Amino acid sequence: MKTRNLLLVLFLFVNCTIASAQSGWGNFPTGGDRDINDIHFVNSNTGWAVGDSGIFKSTNGGINWTRQNFNYNGKNVVLNSVKFLNENTGFAAGGHWSGAYYFNYQYIYKTTNGGVNWFYTYSAGSVGTVITKIIPLDENNIFLALAGTYFDASTGGIYKSTNAGSNFSLSVTKGESNALCFINSNTGWASGYYMNDVMLKRGHLLKTTNGGTNWVEQYKDSMINATNIYSIQFLNQNTGFAIGSLYNNKSRFFKTTNGGDNWDTVTYNHSRGNSLFFINQSTGWIGGNSYPDTSSIAYTTNGGANWILQKKNYQATVKNIFFINNQTGWAAFNSSNILKTTTSGLTFIQPINTEIPASFSLGQNYPNPFNPVTNIEFQVPSLSFPNVSIGGYPLGHPFVKLVVYDLLGREVKTLVNEYKQAGTYQVSFNAEGLSSGIYFYKMTAGDFSETKKLVLIK
Numbered sequence: 001m002k003t004r005n006l007l008l009v010l011f012l013f014v015n016c017t018i019a020s021a022q023s024g025w026g027n028f029p030t031g032g033d034r035d036i037n038d039i040h041f042v043n044s045n046t047g048w049a050v051g052d053s054g055i056f057k058s059t060n061g062g063i064n065w066t067r068q069n070f071n072y073n074g075k076n077v078v079l080n081s082v083k084f085l086n087e088n089t090g091f092a093a094g095g096h097w098s099g100a101y102y103f104n105y106q107y108i109y110k111t112t113n114g115g116v117n118w119f120y121t122y123s124a125g126s127v128g129t130v131i132t133k134i135i136p137l138d139e140n141n142i143f144l145a146l147a148g149t150y151f152d153a154s155t156g157g158i159y160k161s162t163n164a165g166s167n168f169s170l171s172v173t174k175g176e177s178n179a180l181c182f183i184n185s186n187t188g189w190a191s192g193y194y195m196n197d198v199m200l201k202r203g204h205l206l207k208t209t210n211g212g213t214n215w216v217e218q219y220k221d222s223m224i225n226a227t228n229i230y231s232i233q234f235l236n237q238n239t240g241f242a243i244g245s246l247y248n249n250k251s252r253f254f255k256t257t258n259g260g261d262n263w264d265t266v267t268y269n270h271s272r273g274n275s276l277f278f279i280n281q282s283t284g285w286i287g288g289n290s291y292p293d294t295s296s297i298a299y300t301t302n303g304g305a306n307w308i309l310q311k312k313n314y315q316a317t318v319k320n321i322f323f324i325n326n327q328t329g330w331a332a333f334n335s336s337n338i339l340k341t342t343t344s345g346l347t348f349i350q351p352i353n354t355e356i357p358a359s360f361s362l363g364q365n366y367p368n369p370f371n372p373v374t375n376i377e378f379q380v381p382s383l384s385f386p387n388v389s390i391g392g393y394p395l396g397h398p399f400v401k402l403v404v405y406d407l408l409g410r411e412v413k414t415l416v417n418e419y420k421q422a423g424t425y426q427v428s429f430n431a432e433g434l435s436s437g438i439y440f441y442k443m444t445a446g447d448f449s450e451t452k453k454l455v456l457i458k
Helices: 007-014
Strands: 026-029 036-041 047-051 054-058 066-068 077-084 090-097 103-111 119-125 130-136 142-147 157-161 169-172 180-182 188-195 201-208 216-220 227-234 240-246 251-256 264-268 273-278 284-288 297-300 308-310 318-323 329-333 337-341 349-353 373-380 399-405 411-419 423-430 437-445 448-456
Touching: 026 411, 036 337, 047 077, 047 090, 047 329, 054 077, 103 130, 103 142, 130 180, 142 180, 142 188, 169 201, 180 227, 188 227, 188 240, 201 227, 240 273, 240 284, 251 273, 251 284, 284 318, 284 329, 373 399, 373 437, 411 423, 411 437
Parallel strands: 036 077, 036 318, 077 130, 227 273, 273 318
Antiparallel strands: 026 337, 036 047, 036 329, 047 054, 054 066, 077 090, 090 103, 090 130, 103 119, 130 142, 142 157, 157 169, 180 188, 188 201, 201 216, 227 240, 240 251, 251 264, 273 284, 284 297, 297 308, 318 329, 329 337, 349 423, 373 423, 399 411, 399 437, 437 448
């Protein structure tokens, strides 16, 4: 095993300032009132989100959500993972707890009709353990990752069912397990995290090539730099990524190009790396806590060699990220809302004037009519206390939202959704995939609100 600290990566990540940290993530409510922990889409329209006592479904790409009913037996059920095999068959898993952070039961729910009905398929009682990930390879073969107690290597671990989840048997244990990934029925990777006999924690990466019958340890932390790994993703037999959190509010990113035999790692000053998603070997996103740089999502186009901070000035912890292609993706975070992007997380905004406007204004798009790209200008004045912030939110920089709607008032795309410094800006709107017709775009900022019409002709 070899581990190389990529200092250049660390420097680029921490010191990255791309166009005042562009952010192209819109915020969409699920209708719930608690945290969302995981999200999964089977296509660009149909997806599910799960969290604390809730399952939600969207059929229009995450713009609107409907709560789905499931039998939670009157318990305070926390659902941590959701995965679908197709538009009809899916699984949601988690557990319930009764205070003091102790989970009493693990639960699995299944649907065969797209979530119209969810039925209870499995429960097991074990104090201190909860299902963190569920990976159905098919309807019969299902893997679970369980987070146990990190001070006991015999709790938690990876479990497997071969009878559609009726019962599970232990596959491997290395203490608390939060990450699990399979690329086929035989080959998969998992994480482990536990405290050894001398009270020092260690993070582990494990691999199986025979469907969980045997596991090989591929990576083990040093005893003073333990990583609790929360997400693993492999694109193929060779290329994989992982991310985890260190005890000192830092994160560690892992990459392999030889199936995990060797892992390159980098540690950076970004709190609690929770999730990652790569759409190919070059393009990916990582999510975590917004401390200390107020950015909860970062983006790479060169396989993690350097990162662009996204979703700046946003106090949130991203728990899971899912992309359906290299532009459209969603993020679950510690809120009842879902983040969505259709621009890889980038907002194509550029300042076009150094003069400070006296007031807010929204310009007419040009060209108009257009096909398929048009430009919109808007102005942001300087407010009071330009250098003062409270809780990371700048008092002198107003929060600006610019959204495109169709004739029925349905949200089509969020172009701007962030704090902006004073200035004149231009943002591009690409209507590829939309039908010809009349649309509207609306800008809001504080008490300012203005709407204008644009016409798409194809």
